[in-house]
Amino acid sequence: MDPKEVHTGAIFDPKQSPHVYHLALDIGGSLAKLVYFTKDDDHFIDGEEGTSHRKALEKSNGSKKYPVLNGRLNFKKFETSKINDCLEFIKSMKLHFGGSQLQENPRSHPIAIKATGGGAYKYADIFKERLGIILDKEDEMDCLVAGANFLLEVVHQEAFTYMGDQKQFVEIDQNDLYPYLLVNIGSGVGMIKVEGEGKFERVSGTSIGGGTFWGLGKLLTKCKSFDELLELSYRGNNRTVDMLVGDIYGGMDYSKIGLSSTTIASSFGKAISDNKEREDYKPEDIARSLLRMISNNIGQISYLNALRFGLKRIFFGGFFIRRHPFTMDTLSVAVNFWSKGEAKAMFLRHEGFLGAVGAFMSSDKHGVKELLVNQVVQRTPSKLSFVTDKIQGQQEGEFNGDESIECSVYAA
Amino acid sequence: MDPKEVHTGAIFDPKQSPHVYHLALDIGGSLAKLVYFTKDDDHFIDGEEGTSHRKALEKSNGSKKYPVLNGRLNFKKFETSKINDCLEFIKSMKLHFGGSQLQENPRSHPIAIKATGGGAYKYADIFKERLGIILDKEDEMDCLVAGANFLLEVVHQEAFTYMGDQKQFVEIDQNDLYPYLLVNIGSGVGMIKVEGEGKFERVSGTSIGGGTFWGLGKLLTKCKSFDELLELSYRGNNRTVDMLVGDIYGGMDYSKIGLSSTTIASSFGKAISDNKEREDYKPEDIARSLLRMISNNIGQISYLNALRFGLKRIFFGGFFIRRHPFTMDTLSVAVNFWSKGEAKAMFLRHEGFLGAVGAFMSSDKHGVKELLVNQVVQRTPSKLSFVTDKIQGQQEGEFNGDESIECSVYAA
Numbered sequence: 001m002d003p004k005e006v007h008t009g010a011i012f013d014p015k016q017s018p019h020v021y022h023l024a025l026d027i028g029g030s031l032a033k034l035v036y037f038t039k040d041d042d043h044f045i046d047g048e049e050g051t052s053h054r055k056a057l058e059k060s061n062g063s064k065k066y067p068v069l070n071g072r073l074n075f076k077k078f079e080t081s082k083i084n085d086c087l088e089f090i091k092s093m094k095l096h097f098g099g100s101q102l103q104e105n106p107r108s109h110p111i112a113i114k115a116t117g118g119g120a121y122k123y124a125d126i127f128k129e130r131l132g133i134i135l136d137k138e139d140e141m142d143c144l145v146a147g148a149n150f151l152l153e154v155v156h157q158e159a160f161t162y163m164g165d166q167k168q169f170v171e172i173d174q175n176d177l178y179p180y181l182l183v184n185i186g187s188g189v190g191m192i193k194v195e196g197e198g199k200f201e202r203v204s205g206t207s208i209g210g211g212t213f214w215g216l217g218k219l220l221t222k223c224k225s226f227d228e229l230l231e232l233s234y235r236g237n238n239r240t241v242d243m244l245v246g247d248i249y250g251g252m253d254y255s256k257i258g259l260s261s262t263t264i265a266s267s268f269g270k271a272i273s274d275n276k277e278r279e280d281y282k283p284e285d286i287a288r289s290l291l292r293m294i295s296n297n298i299g300q301i302s303y304l305n306a307l308r309f310g311l312k313r314i315f316f317g318g319f320f321i322r323r324h325p326f327t328m329d330t331l332s333v334a335v336n337f338w339s340k341g342e343a344k345a346m347f348l349r350h351e352g353f354l355g356a357v358g359a360f361m362s363s364d365k366h367g368v369k370e371l372l373v374n375q376v377v378q379r380t381p382s383k384l385s386f387v388t389d390k391i392q393g394q395q396e397g398e399f400n401g402d403e404s405i406e407c408s409v410y411a412a
Numbered sequence: 413m414d415p416k417e418v419h420t421g422a423i424f425d426p427k428q429s430p431h432v433y434h435l436a437l438d439i440g441g442s443l444a445k446l447v448y449f450t451k452d453d454d455h456f457i458d459g460e461e462g463t464s465h466r467k468a469l470e471k472s473n474g475s476k477k478y479p480v481l482n483g484r485l486n487f488k489k490f491e492t493s494k495i496n497d498c499l500e501f502i503k504s505m506k507l508h509f510g511g512s513q514l515q516e517n518p519r520s521h522p523i524a525i526k527a528t529g530g531g532a533y534k535y536a537d538i539f540k541e542r543l544g545i546i547l548d549k550e551d552e553m554d555c556l557v558a559g560a561n562f563l564l565e566v567v568h569q570e571a572f573t574y575m576g577d578q579k580q581f582v583e584i585d586q587n588d589l590y591p592y593l594l595v596n597i598g599s600g601v602g603m604i605k606v607e608g609e610g611k612f613e614r615v616s617g618t619s620i621g622g623g624t625f626w627g628l629g630k631l632l633t634k635c636k637s638f639d640e641l642l643e644l645s646y647r648g649n650n651r652t653v654d655m656l657v658g659d660i661y662g663g664m665d666y667s668k669i670g671l672s673s674t675t676i677a678s679s680f681g682k683a684i685s686d687n688k689e690r691e692d693y694k695p696e697d698i699a700r701s702l703l704r705m706i707s708n709n710i711g712q713i714s715y716l717n718a719l720r721f722g723l724k725r726i727f728f729g730g731f732f733i734r735r736h737p738f739t740m741d742t743l744s745v746a747v748n749f750w751s752k753g754e755a756k757a758m759f760l761r762h763e764g765f766l767g768a769v770g771a772f773m774s775s776d777k778h779g780v781k782e783l784l785v786n787q788v789v790q791r792t793p794s795k796l797s798f799v800t801d802k803i804q805g806q807q808e809g810e811f812n813g814d815e816s817i818e819c820s821v822y823a824a
Contacts, residue, residue, distance in 0.1 A: 029660040029681060081685070118660030187655055187678035204716075204750075208620075208709060211655050211681025219632055219683050219690045219698075226684075243599055243623050248441040248530030266599035269441060269623025271631050272638075273493070278631045286631075297620060297709065304616075304716040338616075 023095040024362075025135070026143065026355035027119020029187035030211055030226075031319050032078045032086045033356040036095050038404075039071040072404040073360070075353050077319070083123055087130050112136040114359040116143040143358030145192060145200045148182050148317060150361055151350055155405060158349045159315065162328035163336070170346060181311045183302045184354060185318035187211030191302060193309050204305045206298065210320030213294050220290075221283035229287050230324050236288030241281055243269025267293035288326075295327050299334025299345065306335075306343050314345050319352035350405075435507040436774075437547070438555065438767035439531020441599035442623060442638075443731050444490045444498045445768040448507050450816075451483040484816040485772070487765050489731070495535055499542050524548040526771040528555040555770030557604060557612045560594050560729060562773055563762055567817060570761045571727065574740035575748070582758060593723045595714045596766065597730035599623030603714060605721050616717045618710065622732030625706050632702075633695035641699050642736050648700030653693060655681025679705035700738075707739050711746025711757065718747075718755050726757050731764035762817075 022037040078086040089095075110128075115135040127133040151158045152172050159170045182192040182200075189209040194200045210226075217229040239262075246261030247270065268289060271281065302314050314335060321327050328347055335345040350357065434449040490498040501507075522540075527547040539545040563570045564584050571582045594604040594612075601621040606612045622638075629641040651674075658673030659682065680701060683693065714726050726747060733739050740759055747757040762769065 029655050029678060030684060118657075122660070187660070187681045187684075188676075204712075206709065206712065207654070207676040207679040207681075208705060209678050209681075211678030211684060212705070215653070215655075215678070215680030215683035216628070219680070219693070241627070242619070243441050243627075245530075248534070248599070264600075264619040266441060266621055266623030266627070267619040268627030268631070269599045269619075269621075271627035272442060272599075272623060281631070293620060293624070297618065300616075300618065301713065301716070304713065304720065308716065308719065 022360070023090070023113055024356055024360035025113060025115040025117075025120065026140075026353070026359055027080060027083075027115060027117040027123055028319075028355070029118060030080055030214070031186070031352070032080050032083060032117075032119060033319075033353050034074075034076040034078075034086070034090070034095075035353055035356040035360045036074050036076075036093075037071055037360070038074055073357070074404045075350065075356070077352060080119055083119070083126065087126070090133075091131060110134045114138055114362055116140050116355050116359045138359050138362045140355060141190070141192060141200065141202055142198070143355040143362060144184055144190070144317075145182065145194050145198070145358065146361050147354035147356065147358030148194065148315060148348065149177075149197060150357055151348055151354070152177055152315070155349070159346050160349070161332065161344060161346055162325065163332040163345075164329065165325065179309070179311050180313040180315055181302060181306045181309070182354075183298065183314060183316045183318075185209050185298060185316060185320035189298055189301075189318070189320075191305050193305075193311065203309065204301065206301050208294055208297050210318065213290055213320065217287055217290055220278065220286050223283070223287070227322070230291070230322060230327075232284045233287035233291045234284075234326060236282065236284030236286070238264070238285060238289040238292050240285045241270055241289040242267050242292070264292065264296070291327060292330055294320075295330035296334045299331045300338050302331075302345075303335050303338040303343055307339070312343060314343060315348060316345060317348045317351040317354045321347065321351050323347075323351070434772070435502070435525055436768055436772035437525060437527040437529075437532065438552075438765070438771055439492060439495075439527060439529040439535055440731075440767070441530060442492055442626070443598070443764070444492050444495060444529075444531060445731075445765050446486075446488040446490075446498070446502070446507075447765055447768040447772045448486050448488075448505075449483055449772070450486055485769070486816045487762065487768070489764060492531055495531070495538065499538070502545075503543060522546045526550055526774055528552050528767050528771045550771050550774045552767060553602070553604060553612065553614055554610070555767045555774065556596055556602070556729075557594065557606050557610070557770065558773050559766035559768065559770030560606065560727060560760065561589075561609060562769055563760055563766070564589055564727070567761070571758050572761070573744065573756060573758055574737065575744040575757075576741065577737065591721070591723050592725040592727055593714060593718045593721070594766075595710065595726060595728045595730075597621050597710060597728060597732035601710055601713075601730075601732075603717050605717075605723065615721065616713065618713050620706055620709050622730065625702055625732065629699055629702055632690070632698050635695070635699070639734070642703070642734060642739075644696045645699035645703045646696075646738065648694065648696030648698070650676070650697060650701040650704050651682075652697045653682055653701040654679050654704070676704065676708070703739060704742055706732075707742035708746045711743045712750050714743075714757075715747050715750040715755055719751070724755060726755060727760060728757060729760045729763040729766045733759065733763050735759075735763070 024035050026033040026035075076089065078089070110132055112134045113127075113136060115127075116138045117140055120135045120137045124135045124137075127135050153174050157169045159172055161168045161170060178199075179193060179195045181203075182194050184190045184192070187210055189206045190202055191204040192200050193203045214226045214229060217223055217226075221229065221232065223229040223232060242264045243266040244261060245263045245265045248265055298316075302316075306312070306314050316328075316331055321331075328345075332345040335343050348354070436447050438445040438447075488501065490501070522544055524546045525539075525548060527539075528550045529552055532547045532549045536547045536549075539547050565586050569581045571584055573580045573582060591605060591607045593615075594606050596602045596604070599622055601618045602614060603616040604612050605615045626638045626641060629635055629638075633641065633644065635641040635644060654676045655678040656673060657675045657677045660677055710728075714728075718724070718726050728740075728743055733743075740757075744757040747755050760766065
């Protein structure tokens, strides 16, 4: 498709709308993720109004005024099975028209939106029919990696460790970021060795992921949603369901090989008991056992792959985690246990939006860039830089992962 | 315990019994395994009666007659939850008295039987109270490895590969056996790097094992036994339950990273569907999905560990497999897939009895050896060698894993 023939979602008409919308999608097996940019009113940097961060950037660029958009990256998710809700949201927010009222009557050219994930293929027709949108497909892995790199390089307090109820933000030295293992836990799990911008390889994965947790959980409990199942697992005790080393060894450790009596020998191994039915087990115990089984397994396979390629850092992303303390703790403990403290599990604040952010970034080519071109007619930017000042919303420990990110778009 | 003060199960009184029994136990989380030796009538080799194999051995030893026991190693298993059945069997067969009638009234000395597995600790009291047996505990890993080494070194047609419905026996060159990875799939899974006799290290494991298959299977189906669940999985189609790559990609492959449309993206990922309840899924489909999920995962983690330590051969043992073609095939395919054909999955005919055979072997010290000493008064054997001629029972392709092994015990 010739990009000249289509409008991107980022078309900006300063006469019409106080906000610029720019949209990208990541439609996975379970969840559809949206990232869109909303512009603040100030289109051009003003030395007096800018934050200190912006000033610093100006300074480093010789205090010249640069064309800039100040605004926010916004995050939103829908269940893929409820793709209609997603379509409605886009329609109601007019995201596909860049938020502009005037563009509501589609011109003869179709509108192209960057999209990734399997759903970009599966739901291409429905987006075309219902919204007149052409999903401009970007490779899933490309987007995941681009999104993770962007967030890790640019966003303050994006990465953190979590163990024993302790969250700790990690300052990432951009010169020491690569190589790392990116583990994206969606319905399934992908493991990617990332060595730099656009330099990566999918090295492993497992089918035991978020879809397994929710799928098995749905079959075994009466939970109506993934979040309800997660919530349930908080209150559960897996020891009623799992066979522990101590259950086999009559309460003793198997200390010779370093297995304590509380180590899980067999997930769900206690459910083989003859005189019990499913109804005899508490759903919260089942939920917790499931969560431990899956988190543990992902942590173990991740570590084995990190080891294989000599990667010290493992970043976990994807919507399975959902900032769930127990999930993060189990992943961390697994990585710590199997690596004997050598490797560290880290998490991303915008864990679920890596692919969507990557798709968003990929539209720089004729999205945000064009937007700037439209504004600053005389200037064609060769490179865009996003500067994010801070994450909006809650304080440490209370973020929920879809906080908008305040950011400025510079043309350098 | 001073071995002089106890009788082993192998006490042999040629005046009393036509058969010698010698017993060892491996009591795991789900199954209790028994190995016992039964003696044929001919105590001394006779050049005319011996098989060609025996003759060959005699010849290599200079055609001298050696003291020898001809007989069989027998294999038997019970569910650990039905440990009473196991006790009854031992009692009825008088295995703990070496099969001798006269010894039925226990002397003042207790009888010691070699035993391994967690149940050797857990059920020690019950064996003492009910049968007057002291379980002489041997380390589980020691026994597993000793058992595997013995079977691989000594027993003809013990190891085989299985892929695409093709079973192929593997001739193991004893000089090229080590190092290998031994993966024992019981309720949980242990992975051991074996470098030689008594030279090994437990390097990994996973809690997603046979207990998980049976535990989850029991919660999700109405199956009454592990074997029934396995049987069910034969007829199932996992595609109704698992989310395939094609389900996410609208029927397409994700060929860029080598995932075909039929690759499982998320085990049980299709069960998240809103408008279906557990009753809407066929139990056979659930069983098959479970089996694939668990076999695949074990194959993957095994391969990653084999890779880590540069081990080309992976031997799978333990009762999870049960010579189930589909299980073996999935394990083989997983190892083949992840290793890109570099590593090979192999199976052991007596897969479930590795620990029990190892415990049996450990009693050589004052078991079978004493037995020979009793017979050949003037001679103290310094080394025993088992020679197995063939596996009794079914032809190739029909064995069921608990065939007795015809063997001769030589004192060299």
